[in-house]
Amino acid sequence: MDSLDPRIARLHDIRAGEVPTVGAHDYGETYEVFHQAKRGKHHAHVGTVHAPDPELALVYAKEQYGRRQQTVNMWVVRTADIFAFPYDDSDMFDSTPQKIHREAAGYKTRDKIEAYKKKQAQ
Amino acid sequence: MYGGGYIPEEEKRKQQHMEEDPAKLAEFEARIDNGEKIEPHDWMPAEYRKQLIRMIEQHAHSEIIGSLPEGTWITRAPSFKRKMALIAKVQDEIGHGQLLYNAAETLGKSREQMMQDLLTGKSKYSNVFNYPAKTWADVAVIGFLIDAAAIVNQVANSKGSYGPYSRALERICYEESFHLKQGHDAFVALATGTESQRAMLQDAVNRWYRPIIHFFGPSDKDSVHTGKLMRWKVKMMTNDAMRNQFLSSYVPKVWELGLSFPDPKLHKDDNGEWHFSDPNWDEFYQVIKGNGPCNAERLAVRSWVETQHKWIREALFNPNAKYTLPLS
Ligand SMILES: [Fe+2]
Ligand SMILES: [Fe+2]
Numbered sequence: 412m413d414s415l416d417p418r419i420a421r422l423h424d425i426r427a428g429e430v431p432t433v434g435a436h437d438y439g440e441t442y443e444v445f446h447q448a449k450r451g452k453h454h455a456h457v458g459t460v461h462a463p464d465p466e467l468a469l470v471y472a473k474e475q476y477g478r479r480q481q482t483v484n485m486w487v488v489r490t491a492d493i494f495a496f497p498y499d500d501s502d503m504f505d506s507t508p509q510k511i512h513r514e515a516a517g518y519k520t521r522d523k524i525e526a527y528k529k530k531q532a533q
Numbered sequence: 534m535y536g537g538g539y540i541p542e543e544e545k546r547k548q549q550h551m552e553e554d555p556a557k558l559a560e561f562e563a564r565i566d567n568g569e570k571i572e573p574h575d576w577m578p579a580e581y582r583k584q585l586i587r588m589i590e591q592h593a594h595s596e597i598i599g600s601l602p603e604g605t606w607i608t609r610a611p612s613f614k615r616k617m618a619l620i621a622k623v624q625d626e627i628g629h630g631q632l633l634y635n636a637a638e639t640l641g642k643s644r645e646q647m648m649q650d651l652l653t654g655k656s657k658y659s660n661v662f663n664y665p666a667k668t669w670a671d672v673a674v675i676g677f678l679i680d681a682a683a684i685v686n687q688v689a690n691s692k693g694s695y696g697p698y699s700r701a702l703e704r705i706c707y708e709e710s711f712h713l714k715q716g717h718d719a720f721v722a723l724a725t726g727t728e729s730q731r732a733m734l735q736d737a738v739n740r741w742y743r744p745i746i747h748f749f750g751p752s753d754k755d756s757v758h759t760g761k762l763m764r765w766k767v768k769m770m771t772n773d774a775m776r777n778q779f780l781s782s783y784v785p786k787v788w789e790l791g792l793s794f795p796d797p798k799l800h801k802d803d804n805g806e807w808h809f810s811d812p813n814w815d816e817f818y819q820v821i822k823g824n825g826p827c828n829a830e831r832l833a834v835r836s837w838v839e840t841q842h843k844w845i846r847e848a849l850f851n852p853n854a855k856y857t858l859p860l861s
Binding site: 415416417418421424425426429430431432433434435436437438439441458459460461463464467474475478479497498 | 572574575604605608609624628631632635638643644645646648649652653700701704707708830833834836837839840843846849850852
């Protein structure tokens with residue numbers, strides 16, 4: 412080796428002006444990455460990686476999304492295998508918050524009980 | 534790092550008139566006014582998509598190319614601790630590039646195409662990475678001041694309207710705080726060290742001053758173009774505002790160490806506005822165009838890596854391909 416400086420050490424290998432062609436699928440397809448911080452918690456979507464297969468997608472996911480803070484587990488799944496509603500259809504969820512009959516707060520009995528007790532006491 | 538505020542336009546920008554459906558445009562703008570994020574499959578103006586692709590792609594390239602000057606110092610870091618920090622930082626920068634390529638891809642440009650455009654020089658990246666890192670002090674200046682400048686830009690943009698970009702930036706900003714801290718630590722170590730260490734640091738500060746002033750790009754406060762980008766929350770602050778915020782925060786941190794900048798006009802006025810000498814914007818445009826001191830070297834290294842790694846990718850994609858002995 413000529414030098415500890417890579418700029419000098421690699422001079423022989425690099426020829427300026429040679430531009431390789433990057434093929435249309437050279438980097439592989441994308442995988443969605445799900446990260447679990449703690450046992451018992453949900454896996455949460457954190458992003459994507461490009462990989463040639465699921466095993467390597469896990470390796471890249473570890474490097475990209477698991478190199479800081481706590482991680483106990485990760486999932487990867489091909490982006491192409493994710494099915495989703497279009498945002499254009501999100502109005503179908505509009506009335507959900509009004510469905511008070513699905514909520515505990517939608518049932519109030521105390522008034523009736525108090526009225527009943529009052530009546531009984533008379 | 535490293536999105537500068539400056540987003541170079543394509544050469545001879547085609548002034549296509551992009552007609553948008555007024556009803557859809559109004560709905561889109563109302564969503565932005567509401568503070569809602571735009572997601573990949575939402576309707577968006579063609580111009581919004583185009584500007585975002587260019588901006589995020591340039592940001593991604595800046596991360597990848599930006600790791601090259603620092604990367605060459607990993608073998609020569611002055612202590613084990615500095616070497617560990619530098620390896621971690623360089624890995625982060627490559628990771629930032631990956632996150633940003635992903636965000637740009639959601640808008641319809643493939644990662645392969647972005648890489649190709651970087652290698653041919655069609656896509657641009659930040660001016661600052663076309664200057665050499667001559668000494669260890671350059672690594673300290675980059676880690677402290679260039680990362681600091683990039684943070685100003687990235688924190689602002691993380692509040693932008695495009696969901697995938699702002700999510701990527703939130704993660705990036707979290708990691709940048711470590712870059713800034715380790716850079717400041719290396720900077721202070723030299724500034725409070727021996728006379729020759731101080732001299733080496735002052736020399737690096739002198740050489741980086743102008744590229745840092747250039748980093749945010751020329752003034753764009755009167756640009757109609759910037760007005761629209763800010764209206765759509767693609768750009769969150771003008772170049773001048775970002776530069777001013779950077780100078781306010783970091784010039785005092787250099788001055789307090791008894792170091793100086795090679796510009797007698799650099800000062801803050803009573804309104805909190807910073808002034809500096811004419812930084813020769815011509816040099817900036819030349820560097821962006823590809824004529825800086827290291828542009829050719831940076832792209833040659835990236836091309837070389839791409840070529841060197843091709844067989845690895847081919848092996849990974851065809852793991853079952855077998856060598857067959859000739860029959861006769
Ligand atoms: Fe970065
Ligand atoms: Fe950084």
